[in-house]
Amino acid sequence: MGVSSAHFSEDELRCSGSVCDDCLRGQQPKNECQQALVDLLEQFRSQCAMYAGADVQTIVHSAYRCPEKNKATTNAAKNSVHQQGLAADVHVKVLGPHGISLLSPAEMEKIAMRCERVTGFGRDDHAKYVHLDARTTNTHAALAKWCYEPKGSSCEYYPPKEEA
Ligand SMILES: [Zn+2]
Ligand SMILES: [Zn+2]
Numbered sequence: 001m002g003v004s005s006a007h008f009s010e011d012e013l014r015c016s017g018s019v020c021d022d023c024l025r026g027q028q029p030k031n032e033c034q035q036a037l038v039d040l041l042e043q044f045r046s047q048c049a050m051y052a053g054a055d056v057q058t059i060v061h062s063a064y065r066c067p068e069k070n071k072a073t074t075n076a077a078k079n080s081v082h083q084q085g086l087a088a089d090v091h092v093k094v095l096g097p098h099g100i101s102l103l104s105p106a107e108m109e110k111i112a113m114r115c116e117r118v119t120g121f122g123r124d125d126h127a128k129y130v131h132l133d134a135r136t137t138n139t140h141a142a143l144a145k146w147c148y149e150p151k152g153s154s155c156e157y158y159p160p161k162e163e164a
Contacts, residue, residue: 002031002064002085005038007045013038013063013088019072033064033085036134040117041088044132047111048103052094056103061129063088075148081120087133105130116140124148 004010014031017023022030041058048056065073065082073080081087092103103111105123108130112118119140120133125147138144 002033003035003038004031005042007058008038008041008060012060013085015064015066015069016062017069019068020066021068022066029069030066031064031085032066033088034134036117037063037086037088040115040132040134041090043115043117044090044112045092047114048092048094048108051107051111052096052103054097055095057093057095059091059093061089061091081133081135084135086135087120087131089129089131091129102128104128118143120144122146122148 002010002013004013010031013033015029017029020029022028041060045056045058048058062073062082064085065076065080067083070076070078070080070083076082090108092108094101094103105125105128109121109123112121112130112132117134117140118132119138120131120135121143122131122145124130127148135144
């Protein structure tokens with residue numbers, strides 16, 4: 001049984017499956033996301049809406065990952081906090097009066113830095129998503145921060161390059 005919240009369903013937070021032991025047994029992949037992650041996602045979402053001055057939709061690509069899934073994920077760190085249910089990879093759609101647009105990784109970074117629940121942050125400027133986490137080994141003031149650019153071409157900071 002996993003957590004959910006006003007804007008994030010259990011289904012979008014569960015492991016995306018396909019390689020899970022559970023899936024292979026014909027069961028639904030797990031959602032072992034923790035409350036701290038859902039609180040972080042809600043905070044991020046509301047800050048995005050405030051920034052955009054419009055309603056937003058936060059699309060979760062990956063939240064909880066079971067150990068099998070993590071092993072099968074390209075670039076995933078061995079000790080990825082996705083496995084603790086404390087991380088999510090997201091992008092944000094702005095539902096503006098003139099149509100739908102996307103927030104850029106740079107904008108999402110600016111917004112994430114306003115969210116005191118964020119203790120780990122990564123951005124991928126090619127795939128245009130960001131990784132947000134609520135790891136307990138860092139604080140927001142001393143957060144873990146990295147980008148997935150090979151040489152940080154559009155980021156002013158460097159590794160850890162490994163997905164966390
Ligand atoms: Zn799984
Ligand atoms: Zn991630």
